[in-house]
Amino acid sequence: MTVHKAIEVKNLVKIYNGSQQPAVNTISFDIPQAKIVGLLGPNGAGKTSTISMLCGLIQPSSGEATILGMSIHTHLQEIKKFIGVVPQEIALYPTLTAFENLHYIGNMYGLKGESLRKKINEHLEIVGLADVAKKRIETFSGGMKRRINLVAGILHDPQIVFLDEPTVGVDVQSRNLITEHLHLLNHKGTTIIYTSHLMEEAENLCNEILIIDKGEIISQGEPKKLIEKNQTKNLEELFLKLTGKKLRD
Amino acid sequence: MLRLFATIKKDLIILLRDRGGLAIMFLMPMAMIMIMALIQDAPFKDYQELKIPLLLVNNDTGSLGRQIEKGLLESKIVEITKSTISDVEVKQKVKAGDYEIGIIIPPQATQSLHNNVNQFVSKKLAVAGLGDSTKKTDTVTTPLDLQILFAPGTKKSFKATILSSLKQSSSKLETQTLLDFFSKRLATEKSDSTQVLKEFINFSEVNTVETPAEALLLNSVQHNVPAWTIFGMFFIVISMAGSIIKERDDGSYTRIRTMPGSFITVLIGKVSAYLLVCLTQCLLMLLVGIYVLPHLGLPTLQIGKSFGGIVFTAFCTGVAATSYGVMIGTIFRTHQQSSTFGAVSVVILAALGGIWVPVYVMPEMIQTLAEFSPLYWSLSAFHKIFLNGGSINTVVLYNLKLIGFAAVMLGISYFYNKVKR
Numbered sequence: 001m002t003v004h005k006a007i008e009v010k011n012l013v014k015i016y017n018g019s020q021q022p023a024v025n026t027i028s029f030d031i032p033q034a035k036i037v038g039l040l041g042p043n044g045a046g047k048t049s050t051i052s053m054l055c056g057l058i059q060p061s062s063g064e065a066t067i068l069g070m071s072i073h074t075h076l077q078e079i080k081k082f083i084g085v086v087p088q089e090i091a092l093y094p095t096l097t098a099f100e101n102l103h104y105i106g107n108m109y110g111l112k113g114e115s116l117r118k119k120i121n122e123h124l125e126i127v128g129l130a131d132v133a134k135k136r137i138e139t140f141s142g143g144m145k146r147r148i149n150l151v152a153g154i155l156h157d158p159q160i161v162f163l164d165e166p167t168v169g170v171d172v173q174s175r176n177l178i179t180e181h182l183h184l185l186n187h188k189g190t191t192i193i194y195t196s197h198l199m200e201e202a203e204n205l206c207n208e209i210l211i212i213d214k215g216e217i218i219s220q221g222e223p224k225k226l227i228e229k230n231q232t233k234n235l236e237e238l239f240l241k242l243t244g245k246k247l248r249d
Numbered sequence: 250m251l252r253l254f255a256t257i258k259k260d261l262i263i264l265l266r267d268r269g270g271l272a273i274m275f276l277m278p279m280a281m282i283m284i285m286a287l288i289q290d291a292p293f294k295d296y297q298e299l300k301i302p303l304l305l306v307n308n309d310t311g312s313l314g315r316q317i318e319k320g321l322l323e324s325k326i327v328e329i330t331k332s333t334i335s336d337v338e339v340k341q342k343v344k345a346g347d348y349e350i351g352i353i354i355p356p357q358a359t360q361s362l363h364n365n366v367n368q369f370v371s372k373k374l375a376v377a378g379l380g381d382s383t384k385k386t387d388t389v390t391t392p393l394d395l396q397i398l399f400a401p402g403t404k405k406s407f408k409a410t411i412l413s414s415l416k417q418s419s420s421k422l423e424t425q426t427l428l429d430f431f432s433k434r435l436a437t438e439k440s441d442s443t444q445v446l447k448e449f450i451n452f453s454e455v456n457t458v459e460t461p462a463e464a465l466l467l468n469s470v471q472h473n474v475p476a477w478t479i480f481g482m483f484f485i486v487i488s489m490a491g492s493i494i495k496e497r498d499d500g501s502y503t504r505i506r507t508m509p510g511s512f513i514t515v516l517i518g519k520v521s522a523y524l525l526v527c528l529t530q531c532l533l534m535l536l537v538g539i540y541v542l543p544h545l546g547l548p549t550l551q552i553g554k555s556f557g558g559i560v561f562t563a564f565c566t567g568v569a570a571t572s573y574g575v576m577i578g579t580i581f582r583t584h585q586q587s588s589t590f591g592a593v594s595v596v597i598l599a600a601l602g603g604i605w606v607p608v609y610v611m612p613e614m615i616q617t618l619a620e621f622s623p624l625y626w627s628l629s630a631f632h633k634i635f636l637n638g639g640s641i642n643t644v645v646l647y648n649l650k651l652i653g654f655a656a657v658m659l660g661i662s663y664f665y666n667k668v669k670r
Contacts, residue, residue: 055507080509089500093259095266100259107255108508108515152504 004069006191007031012063014049023049025215036192038206046215047195051162084158088165090145094138098148109156123151143174160191199236213243256518270488278481286473293469300328304348311359320418343398351398361393370430470548474538475631476604479624482527483595486574489523490587493578520571527567553634558641565648566627572655579662598622626650
């Protein structure tokens with residue numbers, strides 16, 4: 001039986017309408033299953049465009065990508081069953097309770113009944129929100145919203161999870177809980193693709209790093225090896241060495 | 250189906266928890282129905298039911314005065330107050346607006362008419378060689394002077410109606426008098442000189458309605474209840490477009506698009522939830538027309554006999570309104586843009602569609618434009634059912650237009666999304 005890689009990308013290009021510069025410029029990379037991969041880069045580097053193409057949110061201008069061996073051009077609906085997305089925004093309905101939000105999202109993935117309720121309660125327990133399950137999201141703190149946002153993306157037990165800055169704007173405790181939860185998922189075999197501007201967090205969390213700048217991959221490998229190879233103290237220094245100190249926005 | 254029902258449930262819960270949105274969706278049209286029905290009650294009666302106050306000073310004791318009074322009463326559009334006050338006082342009362350119209354019949358008016366007719370007959374008979382040629386027949390006749398006073402601002406239509414009624418009454422009497430005088434002058438001993446003039450042309454009013462429901466008039470309630478119900482249903486575009494834009498802004502839309510299954514199912518779910526709200530709005534507004542408005546001194550709303558026709562029209566109106574909301578929510582980027590455009594466009598379509606005032610009182614050019622307003626199609630369908638005893642078959646064409654409008658709106662949204670992606 002063939003074991004497919006989680007993600008295989010070949011010469012992927014994205015040029016937006018009205019733009020002459022490609023947002024993603026002929027990138028290629030592979031991600032094995034059960035890895036935590038950090039997709040790092042300055043603002044406008046092409047991280048979100050890359051993830052959006054892999055999730056089927058936007059169509060590539062050219063190139064090929066497969067998720068678990070299935071092409072994003074031909075098997076997008078099938079792929080969507082196996083991926084989970086945690087957007088940077090709190091993509092929840094503020095006037096619905098935490099439980100109602102997760103119940104709706106579960107239904108959208110075809111989950112229902114007692115098994116769904118059980119799954120929701122388990123996840124809420126893990127992220128420390130079981131007590132406030134019946135409270136509206138609009139009453140939650142930023143950290144609580146982030147935790148629910150994470151649960152919404154992984155409720156259906158996806159094989160691959162895409163997270164776009166999942167810990168932005170939260171306190172240390174919430175960040176710690178989120179990263180612990182990601183580790184737990186990874187130990188169960190889930191592949192995690194993660195973008196962040198927090199280099200220390202990425203260094204500690206990820207098995208592998210992809211640094212993108214100006215739509216191209218400029219470095220790829222295990223964080224420790226990359227740091228050693230480039231003779232820098234940490235990932236942040238490496239990042240600045242590779243991408244420069246010039247402001248991007 | 251799970252995705253569809255989950256979306257309907259989600260959107261209904263969100264709608265029910267949005268108190269401001271609920272107020273706009275339910276209280277606003279309810280208030281509009283009550284206020285507009287009360288405001289427009291008098292103008293509608295002006296056209297159809299109102300009696301014009303008329304002050305009649307009949308100084309004549311003969312048949313002319315009686316004939317004029319009878320004619321005015323038969324016209325059924327005036328409420329006559331008889332008085333014996335002076336000409337100056339009549340003028341003052343009409344000018345002050347106490348009466349819309351004043352009519353002064355001078356003393357000896359009948360006698361004066363007889364004199365004029367007698368002179369005319371004598372002259373004609375003399376010319377024909379039948380009269381007494383020794384009698385002097387060249388006396389100049391002076392027309393009888395009836396004074397009609399109109400209050401400032403009296404509608405032209407009222408003036409024309411009153412003058413027409415007066416001319417009809419006096420003309421009949423003139424002709425009768427003329428005939429009498431000719432008969433008397435040409436009379437032989439055996440002839441009957443008291444013939445009453447027959448009407449050679451008879452105008453008979455033919456009733457085109459077959460059922461009591463069809464005999465209903467377009468009164469303030471019959472117009473305003475369906476009109477503002479439709480307006481309220483279309484006003485849902487603001488809430489709906491806002492919901493779509495909010496989901497797009499907060500990432501929910503992005504999350505949904507990463508989920509398996511067609512996005513169209515989610516869209517249908519959203520449209521269905523708002524459609525349910527539209528149908529509930531329609532039901533409540535009709536109940537207001539039936540049970541609340543009569544307590545305000547207004548007529549009870551008559552809804553005809555085609556329940557199926559009402560449901561069909563309400564459904565098609567709801568589909569058109571929600572589809573319009575989808576289009577606005579898809580095209581516009583911010584809630585401010587969508588709410589401004591949504592509100593203004595619905596008000597314009599409402600004005601053109603005869604929601605504010607019936608289309609038949611609008612200029613011809615606007616009446617032509619009304620044909621392109623979905624609110625006009627919906628209102629026409631409701632009027633057919635409520636006023637003309639219409640059935641589902643009667644309103645099919647209007648409702649097909651509404652569904653066609655919905656298809657165009659959803660088509661624009663689909664292609665806009667596709668091109669954007």
